[in-house]
Amino acid sequence: MSVSVLGAGAFGTALAISLAGKGAVTLWSRDAGHVAEMAESRENARRLPGMPLPQNLNVTSELQQAAQNRVLLLAVPMQQLRRMLDAHRAELTGKVLVACCKGIELTTGLGPIEVMREALPEAHHALLTGPSFAADIAMGLPTALTLACADPDLGKSLQQSLNTANLRLYRTTDTLGAEIGGALKNVIAIACGAVIGAGLGDSARAALMTRGYAEMQRLARHLGAEADTLAGLSGFGDLALTCTSTLSRNYRLGLALGRGEVFDPTVTVEGAATAHATDAKARAMGLDMPITACVVGLLDGKLTLDAAMTALLTRPLKEE
Numbered sequence: 001m002s003v004s005v006l007g008a009g010a011f012g013t014a015l016a017i018s019l020a021g022k023g024a025v026t027l028w029s030r031d032a033g034h035v036a037e038m039a040e041s042r043e044n045a046r047r048l049p050g051m052p053l054p055q056n057l058n059v060t061s062e063l064q065q066a067a068q069n070r071v072l073l074l075a076v077p078m079q080q081l082r083r084m085l086d087a088h089r090a091e092l093t094g095k096v097l098v099a100c101c102k103g104i105e106l107t108t109g110l111g112p113i114e115v116m117r118e119a120l121p122e123a124h125h126a127l128l129t130g131p132s133f134a135a136d137i138a139m140g141l142p143t144a145l146t147l148a149c150a151d152p153d154l155g156k157s158l159q160q161s162l163n164t165a166n167l168r169l170y171r172t173t174d175t176l177g178a179e180i181g182g183a184l185k186n187v188i189a190i191a192c193g194a195v196i197g198a199g200l201g202d203s204a205r206a207a208l209m210t211r212g213y214a215e216m217q218r219l220a221r222h223l224g225a226e227a228d229t230l231a232g233l234s235g236f237g238d239l240a241l242t243c244t245s246t247l248s249r250n251y252r253l254g255l256a257l258g259r260g261e262v263f264d265p266t267v268t269v270e271g272a273a274t275a276h277a278t279d280a281k282a283r284a285m286g287l288d289m290p291i292t293a294c295v296v297g298l299l300d301g302k303l304t305l306d307a308a309m310t311a312l313l314t315r316p317l318k319e320e
């Protein structure tokens with residue numbers, strides 16, 4: 001099955017490179033100048049430098065051309081997903097849309113599957129998520145991800161067609177659980193980066209990862225997702241990777257916050273908007289998510305790291 005990847009960022013390019021090992025792939029960018037550069041240099045120097053584009057990876061800025069394939073991977077940032085769907089409704093109707101983004105939409109509190117269902121109900125929807133850095137995938141290093149699709153037959157078919165030599169896919173029908181894990185791990189990674197950046201130590205990070213995971217599970221349970229999904233690649237797996245690696249942009253934003261440094265605002269950091277969206281949602285539902293609330297306070301400059309740590313350490317004592 002031929003596939004196209006819409007969005008020539010770091011992740012979309014890496015997925016296209018890996019999929020090209022199985023057959024022809026089309027990579028679409030909205031920017032014709034970017035496409036011309038990639039076609040000329042056979043590299044995506046803007047977003048994923050140093051990774052050669054295989055010959056059977058076709059780059060285009062014509063969405064109609066990319067949309068000739070039935071399966072379309074949507075590799076744009078979460079807060080851009082609806083805009084992209086709205087802009088290309090005619091070409092995307094009836095297609096199999098696999099969102100590759102991680103986050104919660106700020107304006108609605110919805111995850112990628114729910115946004116696709118709302119914006120393009122006439123398409124089929126799935127989610128590709130889990131622990132993997134674009135550079136690792138593009139280099140051919142081994143990775144394992146979750147393919148989430150509510151329709152079990154479509155999920156099986158996508159698992160077969162998107163599995164590659166270095167991208168091992170597991171599947172689930174619990175799209176909500178997969179969305180929550182992928183979105184929330186970025187928020188906890190910002191918190192972990194902040195404590196490491198401030199020199200508070202690995203023990204503090206382990207505490208935040210564990211209690212952050214408890215927050216992820218709490219939200220998942222409350223919304224009706226399956227707890228087991230959170231224990232898989234899309235939840236625990238991605239949490240472990242993102243909270244411990246300086247390759248993560250969310251973790252690096254946290255490091256900068258902890259060190260009192262400025263972070264490049266043009267870098268895609270999904271956890272920032274997702275922290276705000278989740279905090280608002282949790283408050284509206286009366287759900288206790290103290291680490292998420294502290295991340296919002298830190299991002300907004302309304303809470304110092306010292307104050308955040310004091311707030312977390314002096315909460316009422318309770319059972320684990």
Ligand SMILES: NC(=O)C1=CN([C@@H]2O[C@H](COP(=O)(O)OP(=O)(O)OC[C@H]3O[C@@H](n4cnc5c(N)ncnc54)[C@H](OP(=O)(O)O)[C@@H]3O)[C@@H](O)[C@H]2O)C=CC1
Nearest residue numbers: 007008009010011012030076077080084101102133134268
């Ligand atoms: N990078 C990684 O290692 C991984 C990323 N992800 C997820 O993938 C998603 C994308 O991240 P990533 O690829 O790293 O981000 P990048 O910042 O590298 O790239 C984002 C891409 O999206 C494009 N884009 C933005 N808005 C639109 C729009 N409205 N219409 C069309 N294209 C648009 C940008 O195009 P332009 O250049 O024209 O602005 C750019 O090519 C995120 O949700 C991230 O969490 C998941 C796993 C790993």
Ligand SMILES: O=C(CO)COP(=O)(O)O
Nearest residue numbers: 130131132133248249250
């Ligand atoms: O999602 C990722 C790893 O699984 C990439 O993390 P960052 O977006 O923090 O770079």
